[in-house]
Amino acid sequence: MTALAFAVCVLCLLPQAALTRWACARACPASCSCTQERSCSVLCDRSGLAELPKEFPCEASAINLDKNRLKFLSERAFGTLPSLKSLSLDHNNISFITPGAFKGLSNLVELKMAHNEYISYLHTRTFTGLKKLLRLDLSDCNLFNIPDRIFIEQTALKELLCFQNNFRRIPGAVRGMENLTHIYLERNKMEAVAYNSLLGLGSLRYLNLQENRINVIHEQSFQDLVRLENFYLNDNLLSDLPRFAFKGLIRLKMLNLGGNQLTNVSKTWFGDLVELEVLYLDRNQLLCIEEGTFENLTSLISLHLNSNNLTSLPLPVFQPVYFLGRLYLFKNPWECDCSLKWLKQWMDSYKLVRDIPCASPSSVAGLDLSQVVFPSANGTCVNPAELNLTTASSDTASTTENRFHSLLSKLLQQELRDEMGNGTESRRNGTLQEAEDGQLSAGVRGQRAQTDQTLLCFMVPWLVLGWIRSELVSCPSCT
Template identity: 30%
Template sequence: MYVESVVRWGAWSILLQFGLGASAGSCPPRCVCRPEAKEVICSGKHLNSVPDGFSSDARRLDLTHNKIKTVGRRQFSGLLHLQELDLSDNIISMIEVEAFQGLQNLRTLCIKNNRLKIIPVGVFSGLPSLRFLDLSQNEILVFLDYTFKEMVNLQTLEAGENDLVFISQRAFFGLQNLQELNLDRSNLTSIPTEALSQLQSLTRLRILRLTISTLPNNAFRRLHRLRSLLIANWPSLDTVASNSLIGLNLTSLVIRNCNLSVIPYSALRHLVYLRFLDLSYNPITVIQSNLLGDLLRLQELHLAGGSLLRIEPGAFRGLAYFRMLNVTSNQLTTLEESVFHSVGNLQVLRLDRNPLACDCRLLWVVRRRLRLNFDGHQPTCSSPDAVRQREFRDFSEKELPRLFTCRPARIMDRRPQEARVEEGTTVLFSCKADGDPFPSISWISSHKNVVSPTGRIRVLPNGTLEVRYAQVQDSGTYQCLAGNAAGNDSLTVGLYVKGLPRNRTIPYLSEEGWVEPSNSQAANSSAQMAKPYPFDAKTLIIATTMGFLSFLSSVAICFVFMFFWSQSKGQIKHTATIDFVPRSSMGGGGGDGGDGGRFTMKLI
């Protein structure tokens, strides 16, 4: 009897072990299982629903490229060891609450390219270990409050290419460890600032293909750990507010394929930790001097495919760590050595696909052609004709001094110019110069200021100095400066303005500009200048007398009216007698021993 019991128990044990082994090693129909890798591959099997019978020790489950429409509640509850689940490329339109409950060890969940329109709160409950979630390429319209509240360990959220029109303020509540968020091609009309402020650990933010025209102030507040911000393919973005990036400590900033016409210097000035800046494919025309100096740690600037016409001297002054400049595919004709803080730090230079004029201004680049890294793209000369289409590497050291030359600036007409004129006269001083490259012309006024192209005293486009309606204070010497990369030249002229007699007039400045007054205007102007007050003494006396008479007339009428009114009321007493009892000096009431009093009042 004992032996029989032992045999029966052994048989049941073998059957039990066999059953468990079969369950652990089972594989659903039409799927491929790989026990050694603990993978279940059901991709492209025309499945209409999630199959049953998965091995409980599976760690990876691939259900991509099927026709699954719905994921039910606790659909995968038996897969305790599952770490990766991919439901991409199906037609899923509904995921029930607690659909992934029980997947305690799941680290990666992909639901990419489906037909989800809304995600109910609670769908992602029971996923404490999830690190990566991909919801991109769906039709999601809105992220509701607390959609991701239990995903405390999520690090990356892919939410691009949806139809998002709104992200609720607390949609990202609970994502306290999220480090990377990607939003791409949505219908958002504003930056979801309040929702983003919930992501205290965010280090990388990518926002692509929006139709927003302005990056507003405080757009990314409270994202103190954000290090990388990528904004790209916003065709309407033409304004970056001065405080839009305030509070950020970025090391990498990309704003490319937008509509910026100028570098947003004021918005960048506080980014002292910035190392990488990419403003490529914006219609920016100039990099101005001395406006990037606050970016102390900047190492790379990319401004490819823009509309750059010039980079001013000193543009990168103060950037001691600057090592790479990429300005390929612009309209630059030159790049002067004075642009940089130190050309010795420069390692990579992309200067190709620009109409470069190969003269003395680019000689410093050509002489470094063997040490400087052009990133596999050699710059090519566009002018002069002698070197057209030649790459920098083709020049020998011997021919450089002969080919890469400049002619210093020279003022062509150096005859003395002196003008002695009366006040109100317009004076022109000519200053024509020649040189290669063509020199720039500027004027210094008699007060040692640079003359601007606008105003009464201005520099015309051809370099001529115009002094309109000269004033006595304009007298003095003016200096014309003509300069290029090879040298400078100067010319001094004199202006002497004689004041007009008092009966002569000079033009005056109106809203339409400087106007020559008529005779009547001049007479009125002279009269106004001679009289400090708007009225003379006679006018003041007449006005005062008339006012006083008007006052007396009003008072008389009032008395007449009061007289007739009193007559209509009968006899009027003109006196009145009043009895009174004075208060005690000790503050008591009127006692018996108090004496009364009487006084008579006459009414007037």
């Protein structure tokens, strides 16, 4: 038996797993390492490659070429690899991909080409042959658009990641892709969502449009997204929304509208969102929320209204969301009057909300709503401002009265001292003549005392009125 025949017989006797391991290691490129656990993985990342290896193991199920210096992918760049499921080309210098570059990878499920800053253009036939592709990552490239028919063969595609590019609109290539479940388009330069941008996406569950420049959303733009569950529209330039913007999104569980320029919230926006659990309206410029806005949100658990311009949240606006797990209201200029008494009671009872600093009235400014006391008068709530004004008025009246009595007392005491001084001086300087004329002098003194008392009766009111006038002039807040 020849040596070759013997080797073949030995290989035939090996278990299939061992045979696969042997084949994977035998054909591993020189600059890469190959590992065999459940399947053959070829690791060529961080290898300084400027060109692709000439061949890969036929049994390879995953190839990692991240963080190299690859610039160009020619037609059939990887040969024929029927077992390949995952191919990663992240963080390279790829600038051109020849149409048909991925032919021969008929079972490829995941293709990653993120962080290739020189990819600015894709040909319509770039992904020819990838009929089983489920996940495509083109994030952080330099794409301005992609051809409308680029995914004509990728009917099975479920996840498309194109965030941090230069798209000015939602790529028309996604329209009608019935199997797409996730679209990532955040951090692009899109300014509008057209009525036909998302047509035919009946399986979509996740849509991320955050951190764009969207300022216009057309009516019925989301009408086909009947299975959408997570929707990010935050950090755009929206100042208003269509009247029935989210009509039909009955499975939506999370909606993020934070970081826009909304000034009011319409009750028509959320009418169909019966399964919504989390709603972000934070970091807008909200001044008011229409009554009935939250009345259909029977599944709502978390509501974010922080960092707006809200001063009040009347109970009719808020009803009937009493089963909230968390309510965020901080960073608003709250006016802590009787319209928020219900909120304080809710805070005290359920402990599900905190940090509601009062901006007004001045009597409670700086306090948290939880510290504000709302007294009642005849069964009616008294605002802190009114209570403070009543107390201040009483204190002012009491102080004025006390000072009036004090002045009057001083005047009378001064008059009494003057009379006593006059009597003492008369006794000290009295003469025999005065003694002889005592009866006459007593009459004169009596007449003088009566005159002084009469003058005092006239002078005191004028003195007091003058004092009050001077007090009012010196204290404008008392007028």
